[in-house]
Each structure stands twice: as C-alpha cells, then as structure tokens.
Amino acid sequence: MSFIARSYEEVVRDLLTTTTGGTTRETATVALDSEGEVEAIRLDRRPVRRISHVEERRVNLDNTEEKIRFTPADYQLIASDGSDNPDALDSLEFRKTGNKPQSGSELTINYYPLTTEPVPLTDLNVGSVTRTLMESFSRELAMSELQMEYVYNSAFLETATGASLDKVVTLIGMKRFAGGHAVATVRFNRNPSTPGKLTIPTGTVVTDADNNRYKTTSELVLEAGESSREVLVAATTPGTPEVEADALNRLETLVAGVGSVGNPKPARNLSTPESDKALRSRAKGALHGVSFGTVNALKYGVLSIPGINAVTVTEFPNDIPGEVLLDIAYGEDTPDVRAEVEEKIRKFKPAGIRVLTAEADILEVRVSVELTLAGTGVAESEIAALRAGVESAVGDYLEKLEPGGKARRAQMASQVLADTRIVDCRISLIPGEQAAVEELSLSGSQILEVIRPFDFPLIESEDLPAPLARSVVISAMLPYIPDAGTTQADAEASLQLAYDSFISSRSPSNIITVDELAAALRDDSRYALIRESIILTVEVEETFLQLSDGLGSFSPQDNDSISSGDASFSLTEGGL
Template identity: 30%
Template structure:
C-alpha cells in the first residue's frame, strides 16, 4: 500500500468533503509539504487565492499515539498572499516534525465552470452526497481491517480471532467469584498477579483462572482478584463454597496463601470482549514460557548470547536470592531494550528477572553555537540531531572497541546549523558485575575467619555461614553502575585524560581489560548539550 495514503483508510467525512469541493472548483488538493521545526514559512507550488484546509499528523498528548489532524486557519497557520506561502503560527498546533502536511487551496486563475460551494448550493450538495458514500466505504474498510486483530476485533470477529488458540467465549454457565491473595509477611515490595493465573480447590475438583491483572502493592497485606471457572469446571462444577479455593497451580513468590471468602456463583452474563482478550493473551504468554530454556530462546532470537545464569538452584558461586534470576548476556547495546522487554514478557509469574550486560556508559557534555534565527523548537531539534549523530557513530563500534574523541567531534560536525563546539567533559561508568565467583567467596571467607571476634571452631563456623548467607550480593551481577574515571583515557592509553585532552578531542573511552566482551554505550540527555546563540 502507498505509504502516503495508508492513513486515508480512516479519513473523516469533513476532510473528504473539503477535498472534493476544492477539486470541483479547480483547486489543488492535498499538496504534500515536508514540515521542519526549524522553519515556519512554506511556499506553495502554484499561485493561490486562498487556502481551504491543511491536514497532517500530530501526536496525541494524552496517549502518545499519532493521529490525523485538521489545522485551524488563523490559529495554527495563516496564508501569506505576498509570499504565496503557509506560515505556521507560534503557539498553535504544529505538524509532527519530519512529517508531511497536506494543503488544499484555490488557484488564482481557475478555469473550472463551478465556483459556488456555499452551503445549499448545487455543487456543495452533490459534493457532500458523494463524500458521504466515500466516507462510508472508508469506514467499512477500516472495520474489516480492525476485525483481524485481537486488540481491536469485537463480538463475532473477536470470537473468530481467538479461535486459532482453541478459545471460545465463556457464557453465563461459568461460575465467577473473588479469590483473596495474602502476602507472605517476610517478603516486601510489589507482587504482580497476572490474568490467567490458575487456581483450584484443595483436591482439584474445580479449577479457576484470574480474569484481571492485579498488583499487591508494598505494605498491602491482601488483594481480591476476580476469577472464573475454567472450561473443565463449566456449570454446576464451578460452584464451590467459601474457603474451597486454596491452591495455586504455580507458586508466586511473596504469596503465602489464597482463599475465597465467599462462594462462587454462576455468571450473570456472557464473557465480555475485554475479558476474552485478556484470557487469550494469557494463553499466548503461557505457551512454552517460564523456564530458563524459554528465556535462553528469546535471548537467542534477539541475536544475543546468554553468558551466565544466576538462580537459586545454581552452585554457590552463581546462586541468587530466592525468587530472583539474573541473566548476564552478551548483546549489542542497541538490541538491549528489546531484549529486556522480551525477557520480561517471558519470565515466570512472580519471579524477578534481571538482565545485565557488560557495558561502559559514558556521558559527554557539549557546548555548541547555533544560528540566532533558529526557533526554540528548532534548537531542541538540533540537540536531538547532535545526539543522533553521536549515537550513529557509537553504533558502529564493535565489542571492546574504544570510542574516540576525534570521531565524536567529527560526528557533531556533520550536524547542520551547528557552528563552533567542543566537548567540555566526559564521564564514564561500568556495569557492576559482582566478584569472580569462587575466588571472591574464598577471599571473603578467609577475611571473615581472620577478623572473626569469636575464636575457635564456633567463630569459624559463624564467619563462614555469614559469608555464604551473603553470597548472592558478592557474586551476582546487578543493574547498578560503578563510576570509573580511568575508562576515559588519553589517546596513547598512558593515563586519565585531562580536561584539556577532552576539549581537544584527544581522548578515548575504553572498555575494561580482559577477554570478556564489553561495549561502549552513549548515555546522554538533552540537558547535557548547551546551545549558545539565538
């Protein structure tokens, strides 16, 4: 499908009317113009008498979604007859940067025999009638398109979509109720109970699933979650007395007990569309997940490799705390966010899964000069372009390859509208990977025995036990960063780079020595770049 017309599937009626009426009187319809935040004046391709409408793309401030928008004349834009151009107004709604906006305008010398498009005219009446039919077709096409996706299909269409998973809509013959999840008082923090969590009576005569995702907040002792009988417990089999639902099919870390304080009853209505969607998604998430093999598979599919696994069942030098799994991966930095999302979507319910990699993070602080006629929004765009240029260079680096100051300066030099500039500081951190397994534990045990205040065998046992109890904090990696100024070196590697070296670009950001794979990662924000001028 043509990318310039794909959004027309959801075109509103009034927009179609404007286009047709403009065309009927010999005007120009949907002239595309690329919007750039750096400028506010956009000449038209032909001499215009006036502009009828401008449409384009904006970002919804509430949802963050992109949506089509009709801009208001004299508020968002004005037509300059002298310049034969659109002038966007400061404070008005603007198109999204680097997207096209579309202009309908009247030619100065139109040869069309039709000219009256006022309300009630024959031309307008015919145009509106045609537009109504076209708008109806667009809506029908859009509905057919939406009917193919689980998040947008409704009614019978949704039934057909979820049927591929072997799921059918539950009717009022399925019992419903509330199950209370009670916290283990020794566990702090938030505990998430996903929809689709399976429960049963003590002997398994009836089974149920949660129908909503709920989170037991820190400090909260209990939470009630709605449940519905499973397919195996349809009808009277799903009606159980208070206190009968006591078993979780899979333990959730932090949950000590489950029970229903009231009996279940038959549902008053059929399963709703949102409930059916949630149940279908829960089935999808449950297919082949919640195992280390599944985690390793999604990491492999993300084009990364799993270097180490730290979990409660590993040997003492790789043992994590109960309910926690730490995965050390070798992954290019640009793949890490999607990799983390995939792991988070695959982990077992109630298990905290942490993904770490050997990264050196560095933050350059930059001062640059720009032209005085760039708008405030344009300055923000220039800063983003500087960050993008730096990121483009960093993305070319391989593992254990240093980021060179000269190359960083060359990247900034490619950004349009940037005059004199310099890097005034560079700060580096590295991932905290814990100790080196067995050696770290041996060193810790030796030191604990030597410094034990209690002599003899009892003191030795106490010292060793204390180290083993804290083993996970000594050897298991975490997401913390350790500041390491030694990673910002002179070009010849002889020592730390000075401020003068950094400003001259005579420095490099290196990775720690050794055979392990480390990557340099850019960690920069808008506030780290100061623009002067304007």
C-alpha cells in the first residue's frame, strides 16, 4: 500500500469528471503481449463514449516517480470484439506509432460511459455557485492529501526526513551524529592467503591502543581480486576523541580474511550534524546486523561470512509452512566456513522455523547489448551515462533472478526501453563458455553472477525515411465552457460539426493552426473555447506534430489525404 497526494489541478479535474457523469481514477497495470506491444485495457463501465484523461505513474531507472500524460495521438478507443460498432467501444488501445507506457507501470484513466444517469448540476461556469464550491472543496482536499502524504512518508526509513527520520532510526537504537562527532576513514587490507569475496558487516569495531572505539557505518565488500578498500567509521560515543593517523589498527573482533586495518589520515570532527542521506544509509546497513528472525537477517547474516559469495532464500520450498531453503554459493568451501554458516543460521533463524541448506551453483554470464537510439541519437558525452543506465537496469534484473527462474527477452527489453532515448534493442546472454542466447533458464540450484562491464558492439541511430505519399490524420483536445442554458450534448454536437467542416476544408492554401481552428469553431452563443489549453496533433504517416495556441503550424501538400482523428471535447478546470 502507498499514498501519493493529488495536486489541486488533479482534484478539480476528477471532481468535474464525476459531476458530469464520468468515471475517475480507474487504474490498470500495463502488460505486454508476446510481441512486446502494450495489451489493450478493457474498462469496467463499458461501453464507453469517450476517454478524457490517461496518465501513467512511471518509476525511472533512478527510482524516481514521474507522471506522464498521454494524448489521443497515443491511444484510441476500440471494441474488444473487433467490430466497428460505436456502441461496442470498451477498451483502450495504444497506437503503435504513439508514445507508450512502461511495462508494469500503473495507468490512471478517466472516461465517460455510453449511458449515465442524468446530471443534477449543470452550471459549471467559472464563478457559478457549483463551480465555486467545487474549487473551494478541491483546495481543502488537496491540502489534506499533502498532509496525509507527509505523515505516510514520515513512517518509513526511505522517505522520512529531519525529526521524523530521527524517530524512525531510534527503533533500532540509532541516533544521528551531532556536529563535533569524531569520524575517520579506515582501510581494510585482505590477507593474501584468502581468495574470494570478503564481506565486512556494518558495525565492525576498530580500536586504537587507548581503546577508543570506532564502528563502520556501512557494509564493505572486497570482491575477488581486490586487495583493499576504504570505509567511513564513526566514534561509538560523542565523547570519543579524535585519533591520529594509523592509530585505528586493531579489530575488536577478528574478521576472517582481513590481514590488517588502519586509518591513513587523522580522524576529524563533523562540522555539521549527520545528513539525512548518510543517516539513512547507515541505518539500512545496521538493520541487517541487529535484526533477528527475519528473512533478510538470515540472508545477510550468512552473506557476511568471508568465503560466501551469494545467498538466495526460498520460503516454503516444499510447500510446507515453516520451512526456508538457503541456496548458498561458496567462494571458499572449508569446514570452518561451513561451521560458521551453521552458527549464523542458529543465531538468526526464527523460532520454530526449519532452515534447509543447499549449495547454489554460480553461473557466470556476460551480456552483449545492441541499441537503436531515437531520431539522430544522443551527444557523444551522453553515451557513457546511457550505457551505465542500461547496464544497471539489466544487471539488477538478472541478479535478482531466483534459482529456477528465467531471464526473459521481453522483460529485459522493457528495462532498456524504459529510457525514452532508446527505441529498440537486442540483448544477448553468454553463459560461461556456451553460445549466446536471448533467453536463459536457471536450474533449481543456479544463480547468476553478471560480469561487468557489458559489451555494447553496436549503438546506432534510428532511420527516419521520408514517405513518398502521405496520410494525414488530425486529432484535437478541445476544452470548453458551455454558455448558460446550453447543455453539454448540444455544445459538443455543435463543436463536432464545426470541427469536421474545418478538417474537410484544409488544402495547401489553407494551413492548419490552433488560431485557424479556434476561428472556425467559435460560437459565442453556445460555448467558449479555452484557447490556451487547445492541443492539435497532426499525424503524418509515423510522425507527429503537436500544435498549441500561438505555436506551430502545418501546411498540407498537394497529395496529402487529410482525415479527422479523435476529437476530445471536455469541460476543464481553467477559466476564460
């Protein structure tokens, strides 16, 4: 469950739609078919007269959320039975040539069913009693939702800030470092006789000759082949003094595989209190070390053992409640390591739970990615960041595969195509010494180790050939306010008639602009158009041109075949 506040404009839009008999905020999860296209979405209150709003809540590669609004140039209303009957329209379908949502994201849809109850309130003009009450209520509701969102976010480690974050971390016995708290950078050096991956957990204590204690603030991993790495340590108490360089050279508890430890530079005092970001990072690492009886505590407890490369946890492996299976990938398989695994399981497992262990086989996989970029591509300076984003998205997907899972082509492609700069891709997986494949199935005891960096043998720009003969489709979003005494049905019938006449009269000598359209549709006796919100979309073959008030124009050519697309007439929250 999550809570995201709506803006004032969104609240007004939804109330206007509800008041005029529409359906608001129907949600659907985006799914792809076998060909990688977005599946049509069948609406609940069908059949449907028209769709007034489609919005996607997309999670980007950096885990930030973004709201994306789609226009009629991106979608159309269809009948799921394939008929052309306008009374059977019941599904939203995204056009192959328009913008598309990301697989797995959530869509919010407002629309008007074909048949609705009579609307009791009809005077929605700006300044009317109904409109004034609606906008006043919307403002209060939007403010309440903002307050609710703040309260909701204050309860979680990832989103709490300031004093709220201080209260969250006290649940695991932590406090924010105040200004003047001593910190230092400590280097952990590998014992040359210890190969494989080493993990130094959060909270590992290092001391000096006077027993001044400092703890690591985050988990440190020495990958195979790495001889040393540095990590930030902080004094265990505010009164702990600063220490000189190379003074922190003792481990309070020996960590297998670590040969020596030391601080290359003297400790220093923090000039300001610890930031939210630093405190949040330190708390997440500490959770794995202080929690008991959870799946993550069990996993990270075993993973902290030197010589353990990876751990995968499977609940109910035999469909028996109370059983947990650990598939363990040993980097160093010795009696001492196995004994420590048993000890960690005994320490961290929940009471009454039976923990089964099995050896997971590590399958190394190399990844090759060919990319096709939109339009003329991107600048050379952006290529490195583009490749890093693709590598992060695909690599994270592969590393999260459970034993027995399958790396699917469509799912990997959706990770890559989430970047709007990329229009096509080809991903090849090379497992071990085998031939390259597009999909990869793991056995019940296998996990993947992704080799980085990826190989990018081809990054090319999209070809955009100019068509010889053109089909031109013109769609429009036409917000309006009806005049007093004019019903919504009468206003929209008049608008549709004028719009069709405008489209049919276009020729090379009659350019298409929002100004020309507004002049052709003007009818002060029935309605007033909201010119600044009018959007015209001109679809020429597989390209789109969007026109707005005072911006852009389209000149038809002699051989153009011009037709009318979707015309969306809607009441809006704006004023004249």
